[in-house]
Amino acid sequence: MLNIMEVHETNRMIEQEKLDVRTITMGISLLDCASDSLETTCRRIYGKITGKARYLVATGQAIERDYGIPIVNKRLTVTPIALVGASCCKSSEDFVQIAQTLDQAAKEVGVDLIGGYSAIVSKSMTPADELLIRSLPQALSQTDIVCSSVNVGSTKTGIDMDAIALLGHVVKDIAFETRDNDSFGCVKFVAFCNAPDDNPFMAGGFHGVSEGDCVVNVGVSGPGVVSRALDEAKGKDMEFLCEIIKRTAFKITRVGQLVAQEASRRLGVPFGIIDLSLAPTAAPGDSVGEVLEKIGLDQVGAPGTTAALALLNDQVKKGGIMASSSVGGLSGAFIPVSEDKHMIDAAASGCLTIEKLEAMTCVCSVGLDMIAIPGDTSAATISGIMADEAAIGMVNQKTTAVRLIPVHGKTVGEQADFGGLMGYAPIIPVNQVGCSAFIDRGGRIPAPIHSFKN
Template sequence: MINIFEVNETNKMIEQENLDVRTITLGISLLDCIDSDLNQLNAKIYEKITTTAKDLVKVGNEIEKEFGIPVVNKRISVTPIALIGAAACKTPDDFVTIAKTLDKAAVEVGVNLLGGYSALVSKGTTKADELLIRSIPKALATTQRVCSSVNLGSTKTGINMDAVRLMGEIIIETAQLTKDIDSVSCMKLVVFCNAPDDNPFMAGAFHGVTESDAIINVGVSGPGVVKTALSKVRGENFEVLCETIKKTAFKVTRVGQLVAQEASKRLNIPFGIVDLSLAPTPAIGDSVADILCEIGLEYAGAPGTTAALALLNDQVKKGGVMASSYVGGLSGAFIPVSEDQGMIDAVQAGALTLEKLEAMTCVCSVGLDMIAIPGNTKATTISGIIADEMAIGMINQKTTAVRIIPVVGKDVGETVEFGGLFGYAPIMPVNQYSCDAFVNRKGRIPAPIHSFKN
């Protein structure tokens, strides 16, 4: 049983060390909204979301006030829209109408973001998948709260390289449509390998088809808490280091478990999972990079960074799984550049490069996240970066992702300001050598030999 006394133990963490519940995400199935008439489809979607989520924000605020736990975001994820719109949508613009409906519903219920404008194309692409993907630039440019994701590969199926090539072009087009505001729509677009069905974090959240009609998923945070705990055991051996991370992750996850159970009870919606990821913010002291420095690195990116991050990720999971019976989503350490002041400092010092970030994604929670690159980067180069990251996920049987922002009109040495939780980012250099011939091959990269486990 979880009680308020356990939460009281974390008061100092909340008040002084940036502990928060990053999000309560309500997953909603839209399968029962499917209709061949586009107008009827949009009406059903709006009705389902606004009915199911009508009390989400109110309940989140009540929990925050009652327990003194900051609940930073209240969000919604829905069934991948490529599936929901397949019968009614004949053009990309048809899908855009659904994006606008989702945005309208998100505003109505007051959530920060809504995820699930998504397609799952790891093995092949249907006509509806392609229409949705081609609609993404306009959909994100004409909405405020809708987030989009595309799953391009998996350990079981391989990598859909046709879709990888297309997504390079889509990211460039998305950047162009919002070039007057630093290509910000790209912040709401992520591509995956091995995307989980129960991820509460944006931009990649969607409500998987294996989930129930509605579900409550919670994402916790707390890099500042871990950093403070480690500062008290500075110089100790690895056993003490690991035990400290595990114990801290346990306490952080218990807070998330409490919030998830309370939200589930008050909304009368089943509890799904706690995602125990360390998700940084631009706030000073709320940085995964600072944890790596506390472990013993001068900057994130120094030799030893990948090993330190692997240690951190593993101990966070070991501590977290003891605190909750239902751990899921991504769970680990996020390493977004723009949202982590320590990562920004490492880039500006020259310690952290795109290539080192790629190496770190072998052992972190997700992948290349919130990285700003020159706006004149070629679509094929972006596709090559995506392919590399998909391969890491496929071979290592883990989730990997790319959320990259080619900022039109800006180049290496400049910075881009996104604001709020998204922070700011230095424009990072990209390898200029061509991968055109590789990316332009058609077909898919086969699944690895260890995928055959039936």
Template sequence: MLNMFEVNETNKMIEQELLDVRTITMGISLLDCSDGDLNAVNEKIYNKITTVAKNLVAVGKEIEKDFGIPIVNKRISVTPIALVGGAACKSPEDFVTIAQTLDRAAKEVGVNFIGGYSALVSKGMTAADKNLICSIPKALACTERVCSSVNVGSTKTGINMDSVALMGEIVVETAKATGDRDSLGCAKLVVFCNAPDDNPFMAGAFHGVTEAETIINVGVSGPGVVKTAIEAARGKDFGVLCETIKKTAFKITRVGQLVAQEASKRLDVPFGIIDLSLAPTPAVGDSVAEILEEIGLERVGAPGTTAALALLNDQVKKGGVMASSYVGGLSGAFIPVSEDQGMIDAVAMGALNIEKLEAMTCVCSVGLDMIAIPGDTPATTIAGIIADESAIGMVNQKTTAVRIIPVIGKSVGDTVEFGGLLGYAPVMPVSRYSCEKFISRGGRIPAPIHSFKN
């Protein structure tokens, strides 16, 4: 039972410390929409989404009103479309029609984003997988709400370097296809290693084939709450600091649990997981970088940054697990450059570069996220960045990802505006040395020895 102190404490977190439920995401299986006829596939997909999710946005708004808890986004994730459209789609252009159908359905039910325009190619690519991947630039250019992801590796299978090389080219083509909008399409495309199939956060969300017919997953944020809490622990030892973060994460997760249970009950859809991720926004006071600086760094990127982030990530997970039996997804601390004012400031003053960000991804939740780079960056260089990040995930048995944006017409020192939760970003330099011969080898990097567990 909640007492009055806890109610007041939660109200303060919402009103003064920018606590929000970042998303209610309804996962929908589209496996039963598969058909040999493309028109039938599109009709089935549209009808199923608009039927199953018709009340999602309205229920989200009701919960906001009834409990006074801001729910920033209402989203949908669907079965990887490479699987759903495989029988009917004989070309990339066929898959684009499904992307347009997803976009129409998302607009009809009123959700902010729909994820699952995806392919899982960690060991090899089917013809359908390749067609979907090749369709991504056009699909993201002609839709508004569709998000895409490709899983290119895992601890069990190794890294599919053919798909890594292809994704380097696809990122560049997507940037060009949306070049008139500062290459915004790349902000809706993420390349994974060890992708979880219960992730409510875009752009990487998809409805896993092991999931139920429909599911409700909730993603909770709250960097501002954590920062405020640890201000009271200034000068205290690491034991006190860790307890403070853990207790705060517990409280944040309980808010998410409440929202998830209500959404599940009102929509009559099973509850899946709570994803407790400290997902920043461009708003002042809603920054993971500022948390790390409150822990004791002059600026993010200073020596000690990786250790501070490891501590933060671990305590957030521990607090979440104490609060809910069903914590999943990515859960931890995100470090997206464009969405975090503290990260942006650190880059602007030279305290933070891509190499340090890569080191930080060894201990945080995901990877190189929302990083703008020069528009003339070679596809092989981008593939090399994807390969490096995939290797970190594969060897460390964790999810890693790359959401990188080569902004056409921009160079180092320029700034690019994405708007909304995506924020803005300084264009960061990448290594000028080539990895083309490495990427062009083709084939697969084998799984590490410790992956052999059965």
């Protein structure tokens, strides 16, 4: 538990430095809902979600009141639906019915988002995986709070290029189907390499098959706290800077640990992990970009950005691990362009390019996230970017992801507005030189030599 000094510090971080618990996420296994009847499967899914999660939102609100700690989102993750629906779904439309059931059940219990409309195709696609992927334009345009992910590769298996080739077209179709809302459907989809089973953040969260029947995971966020702490490090050396970041991450994680244990106790559900990710918002003072600039950059994207981000990510993880034995998920620093005021400004000025962002993903927690690109970007180019990012994850044994929004009808220099935590983004250019001959080869990129560790 927190001692009295930590209570005072926590109050200051909440009141002045925008500390919040970004999400309490309940993970629910739906494996026992599978059947050979679509109607039965949907009924079981609805019943299990509404039964397990009926007190999640009220519990989160009670913890907020009792401890004064803001909990921004209450969310759900479920077993990858390609597995759950494999026996009963004979068409993409069948999978869409399950997506609509997830949407209805999540709204019934009052959560903000539900993740797990997902497929794991690290090596190749099953027929069910392919049907789910092809259903995404319809599923994400006809539901409101369902989020989806596809894991296209891993260090152990390589990269499924057939899935990546298909996803380039699917992302374009999602953008078209939600064209009246700045292609918002693409905000709810992410392609992963090395996806973690216990990620509480969206759009990539799902309840992995290695997890138990029901678990509570917590995602903590505190870029504003780290930013204010770095005011003490002005003019100091790297060792002092690292110590400040580690100590701050420790304090933030302690708050998350308290909330996670209390939520677990009140809900009667096992506590899973704390994801200590510096997840920004577009609000002033809540920016990872601002943290990087306080480390010494004139603007995010300048030379030195990747090194500064590597330092930040590592120190955040070191501080978090000292505070909790249950740190998991993605844990580190997120760089979603549309959700970070300083990154939005850097992208708008041209200082932060998609190539620089790709370099940064080698050392951050995830990947190319919430990047608005021209709506006429080709499917092959989108697939090529996914392949590049998956290769970074595969070779470096880390999680990487791509969440691109090709905003239908808009081009470089215009802006897309996604609302709420999703923020807004300038549409930035991408390299349009063709790569279709590479993407169209299909097959699988083999796992790297260092994957063979058995």
